[in-house]
Ligand SMILES: [Zn+2]
């Protein structure tokens with residue numbers, strides 16, 4: 001498995017390039033900004049991008065989607081419940097002093113427990129709302145890896161004060177869909193360093209594991 005992380009844009013968001021050597025096919029997950037830099041990194045992997053996968057429609061996760069669709073002419077995958085937020089991004093960007101540009105079209109709506117094939121890799125979608133509507137995490141079957149989006153971070157959890165957020169819903173998502181994964185599963189979050197499910201279960205202060213809160 002090829003898995004590369006690029007931290008992009010003013011929000012220091014983690015974009016991931018995922019693929020497998022055998023088929024040469026890959027996916028870009030959450031291209032939030034710096035499309036040219038992402039495209040260069042893709043080129044260096046030698047992968048052919050077959051899809052762009054979005055965990056949720058916050059501006060820092062989708063800012064480079066339209067530019068990369070122009071580059072790869074590949075489908076964009078996202079949960080249907082994230083569409084409203086996606087459509088509001090140009091207006092929201094102006095309020096933040098940013099420019100969003102063209103809203104990308106989503107080609108396929110992904111539901112809970114779907115298996116997305118990226119070459120020989122199998123990404124199982126985990127519906128994990130609470131941080132944002134229609135938030136999805138992706139468990140890479142057989143690789144011991146989960147892309148957790150902004151639901152779970154090393155030592156923290158996603159904020160819930162943006163539109164459609166709920167701490168109660170987020171905690172349920174984390175407990176039922178992420179902490180149920182094997183302890184040695186490596187978590188690659190939307191911001192900050194990687195961690196493991198076991199480490200977060202043991203020490204994440206938001207998860208009642210004996211931390212500070
Ligand atoms: Zn977010």
Ligand SMILES: [Zn+2]
Pocket residue numbers: 011013058060061150190191
């Ligand atoms: Zn984010």
